[in-house]
Amino acid sequence: MRAEVHAYVADAARLNRQPVLVLDPLTALDCSEAGYAEWFTEVTEGIEAHRALVVLKDKECEAESPRTTMMTVGVRNLRAAAPGAMVFLDATQLARKQDPPGVARTLATWSVKETAGVAINVGEHTPQAVADRYGIELRQTLAVTTGRRDLYVVADSSRGGVASADGCNPSDARIGSYEVLSDNPETTQHLWLTTPGISDGPCGSAPASKPGQFVPELATGLLAGTP
Template sequence: MARGLGHDRALVVVRGRHCEAGDAAHALASAARTKVLFDVSDAASPEVAAQRVAASGPDVDGFTTNVGGYAPERVAIATSRAISRAFAAIAGKRDYTAVIDSSRNGKPVSGAGNPAGARIGSYEVLSDDGAPQQLWLTVPGISDGPCGTAPSSRAGDFVPDLAAALARR
C-alpha cells in the first residue's frame, strides 16, 4: 500500500487492535504524505481510547471517533477533546490529529442501527486551530445491518433509500 501511495497525500484509518495500527503506521511511514489514524470509536471511555492510541506506537498520527456512529456534533467534539486531553496526560503529546466521522451526525437520533431521522453531518470541516477535524469517513447510505429503517439489508450494504433519507433536510 505504501508503494502504491507513493508521495500522494493520504489519510489511512486503521480499525482493529492497537498493534495492528502501529504495524500499519510503521509500514506506511515511508509514504511521506500519509497520515495514519487509529479508530477508537468503540472505546469504553476517553481514557481507554487514549491508552489505545498511546499503545499503538510512535508512527500513528492521531485517532478517529464516531466512525459509523450517530453522535451529534457537539457530543462527538466533546468526546474527541476528552480523548486528546487524556492522551496528552499519558504521552505528553498535543499534536495528534483528531478526526470525527461526521457522515451521519447531523441530527440527534435514538438508536444506533439505521435509526429513523438520522441526517448527514458537516462535510470536511478542517481547521488549523487544534480543533477536531470533521470528515465523512462512512459513506452515507451504508447499512448497519438488518435493523431500523433498513430491516432487509446486510451490514455494509449500500442502501439508496438510507442515503436519500440521510440527505433530507
C-alpha cells in the first residue's frame, strides 16, 4: 500500500498534476481502531508531504468499530501525517437516507470541521443537476452546523450525465461533466471519483460481473451519444 500510494502521488507531482485518492478503509486488516490506524499509517507514509485530494469512503463495518471511529481515525491520521492532503468525507450513503440537516449532524461527529469538505454521489448515477442542488443545500447546512463557510462539496460526476432507470449497472447511464473544480466553495465541484466501466456487481447490463471489476462494455456504454 505505502509503495503504491507513494508512486502515484510522486508521479503526479512530477507531472504537476493533482492526484486524487479514493480510500476505502474496509480494506484494512480489521475493523478495529488499531486496524484502521495501521492501514492509515501505510497510506499517509505513502503520501508524505505531497499534495493529494483524498476522499475517505463511508462504509459500515461489520465488526466492533462504528463508522464514526473509522472516519475520525482517518481524518486525524491524515491531518497529522499527510499535511498536503485535502481530505473529503464521503457522505453518499448518508445522503440516501437523510436530508441535508441530518447528514450535516452526522458529519459533525466525523470531524468534518477538520476537513476540506464532503463528497457526494460517489459510485452513484444521480443526475448531475440533482446532485448539484443537494450539494448546495448540504454546504449551506454544514456552514450553520460547523461554523465554517469554506467547506467544499464535491460530486462524483463520472456517471451522472442523465437520469437512469436503474441504479445498478444501468444500460442508459451516461458520463457527466469532466472534473470541473474552482476555488469557489459556494458551487458544487465535479470530479470523476468512479472509474467509468467499473461494475456495481452482478446486475443490470453486466449480470456476470463482480463488484469493482472493469467491464469494457460498461465504459463504452457510458460514452453512447458522446461526440
